[in-house]
Amino acid sequence: DVKVTQSSRYLVKRTGEKVFLECVQDMDHENMFWYRQDPGLGLRLIYFSYDVKMKEKGDIPEGYSVSREKKERFSLILESASTNQTSMYLCASRGDRDYNEQFFGPGTRLTVL
Amino acid sequence: TQLLEQSPQFLSIQEGENLTVYCNSSSVFSSLQWYRQEPGEGPVLLVTVVTGGEVKKLKRLTFQFGDARKDSSLHITAAQPGDTGLYLCAGAGGNNRLAFGKGNQVVVIP
Numbered sequence: 001d002v003k004v005t006q007s008s009r010y011l012v013k014r015t016g017e018k019v020f021l022e023c024v025q026d027m028d029h030e031n032m033f034w035y036r037q038d039p040g041l042g043l044r045l046i047y048f049s050y051d052v053k054m055k056e057k058g059d060i061p062e063g064y065s066v067s068r069e070k071k072e073r074f075s076l077i078l079e080s081a082s083t084n085q086t087s088m089y090l091c092a093s094r095g096d097r098d099y100n101e102q103f104f105g106p107g108t109r110l111t112v113l
Numbered sequence: 114t115q116l117l118e119q120s121p122q123f124l125s126i127q128e129g130e131n132l133t134v135y136c137n138s139s140s141v142f143s144s145l146q147w148y149r150q151e152p153g154e155g156p157v158l159l160v161t162v163v164t165g166g167e168v169k170k171l172k173r174l175t176f177q178f179g180d181a182r183k184d185s186s187l188h189i190t191a192a193q194p195g196d197t198g199l200y201l202c203a204g205a206g207g208n209n210r211l212a213f214g215k216g217n218q219v220v221v222i223p
Binding site for chain 2: 004040041042043045048056090092099101102104105107109
């Protein structure tokens with residue numbers, strides 16, 4: 001079974017702090033994704049990566065950056081957290097030979113005070 | 114931007130009843146996935162449909178992909194409380210991304 005893990009299930013940070021969210025997958029997948037999920041807005045793609053050191057902006061990249069130094073690990077960085085970044089953050093991975101099937105981690109509920 | 118509209122947004126039924134939820138778009142998708150998400154958890158993949166008109170069954174859940182590959186439905190027979198959750202459909206359009214609908218929130222009352 002594909003396993004995607006996220007470093008924290010719950011996180012509370014203060015406005016202006018730098019926040020790191022880590023995601024690790026164990027299926028040797030080429031593609032990894034970061035989404036945020038908010039009530040009424042659904043899942044929105046922040047960034048994705050199709051290879052090590054490669055990244056592409058999603059629909060809402062402002063205020064975020066990413067890092068993919070190793071194939072299994074994809075990090076989301078909030079350079080200076082703001083209250084409007086309070087959300088559920090979901091990481092997903094996908095292999096190149098799958099029918100675009102993405103496998104999700106359990107999510108990180110981030111609260112910025 | 115490819116949009117997926119899911120209806121109804123919210124559905125509450127009694128245990129043992131049947132239900133159908135829908136996922137519609139004006140775009141054609143090469144494949145479509147259904148996920149179920151429970152509160153505080155990540156979405157879990159239920160099924161992928163690829164061929165127009167395809168029907169797949171997963172125990173009491175029946176998934177159908179429209180002939181034109183623009184829409185899909187999920188039918189649950191004799192719903193159980195364990196079927197409660199947010200059902201998300203997602204379509205693949207060839208740009209390495211999935212387009213997600215906002216979900217069908219299903220509540221099955223014991």
